[in-house]
Amino acid sequence: MGIYQDQVLPRVINAVMNRREFAVIRGRVCSGLEGEVLEIGFGSGLNILHYPPAVTRVRAVDPAPVGRRLAAKRVAASGVPVEYIGLDGQAVPLDPASVDHVVATWTLCTIPDAGRALGEVYRVLRPGGSFHFVEHGHSPDPGVARWQNRLTGLQRRLAGGCHLNRPISQLVADCGLELTRVDNYYMKGPKPFSYMFEGRAVKA
Ligand SMILES: C[S@@+](CC[C@H](N)C(=O)[O-])C[C@H]1O[C@@H](n2cnc3c(N)ncnc32)[C@H](O)[C@@H]1O
DSSP, X not given: OHHIIIIIHHHHHHHHHTSHHHHHHHHHHHTXXXXXXXXXXXXXXXXXXXXXXXXXXXXXXXXXXXXXXXXXXXXXXXXXXXXXXXXXXXXXXXXXXXXXXXXXXXXTTTSSOHHHHHHHHHHHEXXXXXXXXXXXXXXXXXXXXXXXXXXHHHHHHHTXXXXXXXXXXHHHHHTXXXXXXXXXXXXXXXXXXXXXXXXXXXXX
């Protein structure tokens, strides 16, 4: 599992997540960002091209060294400075109320305790700051949700801890942020893997 998890999986994720349909969503998620941004699950840096010039700095958190290597060219080509500050979204080494926005794209599925990571999102956001996200998760369609529950064990083993069945809107609301918009939709592909939550939440 070591080589697969550490070397192969980040490259597979980079290839799969670099498709055009994901890029369109990344553009929407990153629109309106400015100032100091924290990105949890920075991965191979696929959001960096979508950051508006008004972003002054991205603080990146991700545990995968290969993802970081894959991100290097994108980071170098970007006009936005990126600073790696940590390995775990569950314990972010930033002061309270120190960033304007937090970004997460297809990451809360994988962090072992997503609620704890969202607690960190709440803590580091300044009042009035916002969380921009797109995540896959629990479908309201009972037939799809049953398959999500059945397949999550296997998915976790094959895809680096990824859960198919997390109730993303509920988790975001539970951390104290106020959801201002959530769009739910299926992307192309098997439904248990493709039910999306794309939205924004603010810290009052
Ligand atoms: C499916 S990938 C998505 C990568 C990237 N956000 C994107 O949109 O292409 C999930 C990412 O979550 C990262 N991750 C896993 N555990 C994490 C943790 N505890 N804290 C922060 N990121 C984590 C993985 O290393 C991986 O880069």
